[in-house]
Amino acid sequence: MSRIRSMRGFLATSVGVTCAAALALPLALPAPAQAGAPARTSEPAAPGSTQSLPLVPLAGTRALGSTASEQGLSRRDVRSFSLVGVVWDNPDSELHGRVQVRTRAAGTTHWSGWQDVETHYSDDAADLDSAERTSGRVRGATAPLWVGASDGVEVRVQATLEAGDERTGVTADSPLPRGMHLELVDPGADPVSAPAGHAEALRAEPASGASGVSAASAVSAVSTGAAAAAGALTAETVEASAANAGLAPLGATEIPALTKQQTERDPATRELPSVQDGERRLQPYIGPRPRIITRRGWGADERLRERGFVYTKKVKAAFVHHTASGNKYSCSQAPSVIRSIYRYHVESSGWRDIGYNFLVDKCGNIYEGRAGGVAKPVMGAHTLGFNTNSMGIAVLGTYGSTKPTRAALRAIARLTAWKLGLYGANPRGKTYLKSGGGNLYRKGKNVRLNVISGHRDGFATECPGRLLYGKLGTARTTAARYQGR
Template sequence: MRGILASSIGVTCAAALALPLAPPATAADAEPAPTAEAATRAAVTARPDVPGSTRSLPLRPLARDRASGAAVLGLAPRAVRPFSLLGVVWDDPATELHGRVRVRTRATGTGAWSGWRDVETHYADHGADPGGAEGAADGVRGATAPLWVGESDGVEIRVLPEPGEDVGEGEEEGSGGGAFGLDESGDGESGLGESGLGEPGVVEPEADEPEDGDHAGVPSGLRLELVDPGEETPDGPRTGAMSAEATAASAANSALAPLGALELPALNDERTRREYLALRGAELTGRQRAEPYIGPRPAIVTRRGWGADESLREKRFVYTGKVKAAFVHHTASGNTYTCAQAPSLVRGFYRYHVRSLGWRDIGYNFLVDKCGRIYEGRAGGVAKPVKGAHTLGFNTNTTGIAVIGSYGSKKPSSSAVKAVARLTAWKLGLHGMNPRAKTYLKSAGGNLYRKGKKVRLNVISGHRDGFNTSCPGGKLYKKLGTARSTAARYQGR
């Protein structure tokens, strides 16, 4: 989500679909048979984790941009297995997608198609530090931000590289206008029937490699990722025996809550102080023991509470040193979710980060929904200095907090801002950091600061303070001053 984004580019708006897509064919849509190892693991461990799936579909040439002659990649409207979150990935994480990605989806049940929606194309700045083990691992991919679309069973996507023409005046998003700026007589297939309506019998094909062509500004290996975060029931998959991975993730919080806890309860000032002394007592000076500046611990939904499938992530936990700063982000996934759906979004981000992008775990240390509920992110213990993959160049000695939603033009809720203040007052307080102060961090490299440069930053910073990006969105960024002063007040400063 760079501050200097690719210019707005016109994308074809295919005629509105008047006919429903056929349901996916059973044979063509069947999941591959599980490996013997996976089957054995499933039989041996009664996993309490919420199931889910990821479907990867290659994007193909569909038409030509009239201005540049470049091929427009995408997928014609098609029926797919239900999913709720999507994104686009490509082979080389160091390559950027210069262009515009637009999608529309069909709601499960109603069969209604959404209008065209933009997918944020700049996401490389959310990730592991350059040159580190996680960032250089095999299988790491470039990607757009994830987009939450709700439960859907149909999709259409267009990727138009720069340069291109904007949609003509009067053509609104989702209006089903003509193919402005496109020449559908090109070599690519349009995926539209003779009537210009969605072809009713189209289903998703078997995954294969995209066709070669002139795709200026578009990385190779472009694929659409459709993520089903899995279902969640009150007494369903989270009950019963925990797997070894789930046990380890829960045990990382054993000093704060019983094994298998779905939530760490909020504590008052006195109980937080006692817990702080138990956690850090041996390291503290007499004054720090007598007058600790730490906010009361807020309630935090654990990984088990939001239904993490712990078999997806790498088993080991990676820690950094003292947490000297918190970076605040937004997920750029849209604001259409309800608070009841927030655990599904967290599961979707987790699966997207691990399965689609190749990261070792979800990138953020914490997430906050619009109702102010806080979720444990990367595994390893919420009171411990877990190293995340959230602010490229500044993942060492920091923690990453993502507010779920897009806040470039929409104000964050007061509940979300208050939750950020409560969380930082506690988390930074564990390490003796003043939320209103500044600190020095060493850059691991990025587009604002060279590798090795010591940078003076706010203890509570926005993502854009460490990287040239629009994250966490202008409206949320303007609220960070309020979060700092409120967090300091919670600490008793």
């Protein structure tokens, strides 16, 4: 039996402000049905795909069935993929064990050695009581691992549990989470440019409403035939692009950089509460806006995510992450890595969109993450317990034993100087965030944090890796300098 698994979203609601605008391999099984979950239908026009294969007990443990302490898949041929991860039914279950994969480079007979997959990833997630977390679609997941174009795979998962938790179904007698599947993600081809004439037509659209342009009027500027083609401006793409209206032309692949003076004079900046005090204008401490590659620029298939956007009130803090997806990517591959993570977050893990608000590659390129507008307080799913009034920045790669590049650190500083400055936050300062619950702070506790924090400051985790975490002091100082402090 074979089946394509893809996510069609529903409008999400939240305690924040919600604004809505309008294949598998043989032996692959569908994910367990959840009450109220949307039908997972095929999208033949969508770039990329996800193959989902159920893990089985390995040799010598087959008699134990789903309670086996070692599960996986033997070496096999598969359709092309570039990113791999393991998911399971209950997002509250932890995988106490070791996950290893080996892959075969596409079109060759060369197999890699065994590679470890980071298992502690469920803390990169929506808050426990949020609509996104309680949707019934969220699953437990390892970190995704980028392996490059491959067409063969082998995986093994070995339990190391000594004491279990009956509430999550993981016990000493059944040490691995139930319903484990291997997810193989193909990011699809890089995006193509919009057909000639589209950009000029869309620039002529008048601004309308909070998002700057109505989805209906914007769609009318795009010819029907071309909009259906891969890379063209579909209604969903226009909606996501309109959230950045005023920063770049609708449908743009990047938001251009501005100098500090241009940023401070920008009409969008001057209207922010952080530069007003009653009738008196304040001198804004806002860093120059950096160049940001939009979702259209990295090729987001907007049909995968849930419709509409979810916002909080402000951005008081930034949490820095690493994606734990490995460092074996070139900067030209970064858009493919992001498309793969996006698909893994939405289709495999059941999130409403990619979890991070921004991503940064090793060359210092900055990418728009979760949809809703790069200057707006978009609710992410990046730091369990602290997604309200914060933003998440993920550096592509793994930084436990690898140093982050100077370019990546500079990008973090430039991005935080601008975005935190829009909301009056000092990168070298402290702030308070109320915990939504986690393994470090109880729900409801007001926690004093650095305005630029590492993921591990809000949750007991190795993220963002020892060597990246150790550089956050430098990022704070540099960001404050960019703000003119």
